Amino acid sequence: MLVKVSRGFLLTLLLITISVLSAEEWKIKVDKTVKKLPLLRDEQNETVYDPNTELIWLDSIVVKKEKKKFNDADKFCEKLSLLGHKDWRLPTAIELISIYDKNNRPHIKSPFKNLGYIESRHCYDAQYWSTSEYQPKRNRWMIYWKYVISYHSNCYNHIDEVIYYSYYTFDKYTNRLHFSCVRKKRNHLDKTLNGLISYLVKAHIAHIKKPQRKKLKKDEFETTKHYIKRVRQAEREYKKELIEYKQKIKKIYPEYVRKAIKTALEYKWGKPLIKNLKYNADEEKFSAQLTFDNNKSFHKNIFIKIPLKSAKKFKENFDKFQKYAVFKVINKEKKFQVRLNSVIITSHLLKKLVRYNRDKYVIDLP
Structure with missing residues (x-):
């Protein structure tokens, strides 16, 4: 499996040249x-992109303050050009x-900064218009009601009480509520390993605040000379902050990769799954089939050598064992070579049940 990270991607993403070692290797x-x-948040345009739904959300101050x-x-939203x-x-x-997250507070997925962040006596409580219509079956005339989603979390006495999103119906002609705008992204995310x-590197780096140029205006009672001096000083500060930002990105970039x-x-493979475990008493080994939670198309026959006297206990406790895969990744001249190296079965029970001198069993996959 060969993955290429183009030079253009690195330069566009970081705005600096990242010097990568000629050969790096990770497990x-x-x-x-x-x-x-x-x-992924776009700080400049105040939008949030959700690759899972392919939706781009408006997350400006309008979303927070206007009703x-x-x-x-x-x-x-129809007149919005962005x-x-x-x-x-x-x-x-x-x-x-789809952007609700019960583990966050307020209950909106990160990295939203405005949508759902309406403080009230209930800590956070925000109601947003949706286009989904509500029409009671017994009253065909009530077509002017709309479903509204309320993001609500309770902060009384610092109790982490989760109150789920709920449906409300409001009269679209009289009620004033918060709102956001969305659009479907047409050029879908490249979900190859390279894409x-x-x-993901871009999403990690987006959390680091990038310095912005200050937009200065000349004051009515300010001389042109003083204004130019102020602009030059602001530009020097911006360049200094930009250099520090680039140095920080360069330092943490390998870890982000x-x-x-x-x-x-x-996401592409997921955790390993070992199925159809069967024991051959004559050869004293288990045969099984290896696949992955997110890659069901991958199938490989594997063998696990276990002594006959320990085989029954091994199979009885097999579901209690932790299984993980080890991938070997080599970065050579900005080309990533990814290969499934081994699958590890590990548990403190292995020493006790199978009488190993270690607590893990390695299945090599050449």
Whole structure:
């Protein structure tokens, strides 16, 4: 499996040239399955991209502060021109639910900064318009009601009480509520291993605040000479901060690449699954089939040598053992070579049940 990270990607992503060692080698442990990818925030345009739904969300200060009637919010999104697109709209109720995260506070997925961040006496409580209509079966005239999603979390006495999102119905002609706009991204995320690594590195780096140029205006009672001096001073400070930012990125970049590769493997492969475990008493070994949680197309027959006297206990306790895969990753001249190296079965029970002198069993996969 060969993965290429292009020179253009590195230069565009970091705005600096990253010098990579001619040959780096890692062993990546994969013991869990990642079903969803992290969201990516565009700080400059105040939007959040969700690769799992392919939706781009508006997350500006308007989302936090403004309340509008349904029709006015709908028109706002229709007239919105952002990121070179004009196909913005209000989200559906299901789309609003997709960014709900009960483990976060407020209960909105990171890295949203404005959507859902409305403080009230209940800590955080925000209600957002959706385009999903509510119409009672017995009253066909009530077509002007809309489902509203309320993101709510309770902070009384510092109790971490999770109150799930809930449906409400509001009159779209009279109620004023918060709103956000969404659009579907047309050029879908490249979910090859290379594309995932690129995206994940970008998502990691997005958490580091990039310095911005200050937009200075000349004061009415300020001389031109003093204004120019102030602009030059601000530019010197910006360049100094930018150099520090680039140095920080350069220092942590290798670790971010490692994290990105690990997450990409957890998403593309997931944790190893060992199925159809059968014992051959004559040869004193188990035969089984190896596959992966997120890569069911991969199948490999494997053998586990276990003494006859320990085989029954080994099989009885097999589900209690932890299993993880080790991938060998070589970075040579900006080309990543990824190969499944081995699968490890580990547990403190191995010493006791199988009488090994160690607590793990290595299945090599040449």
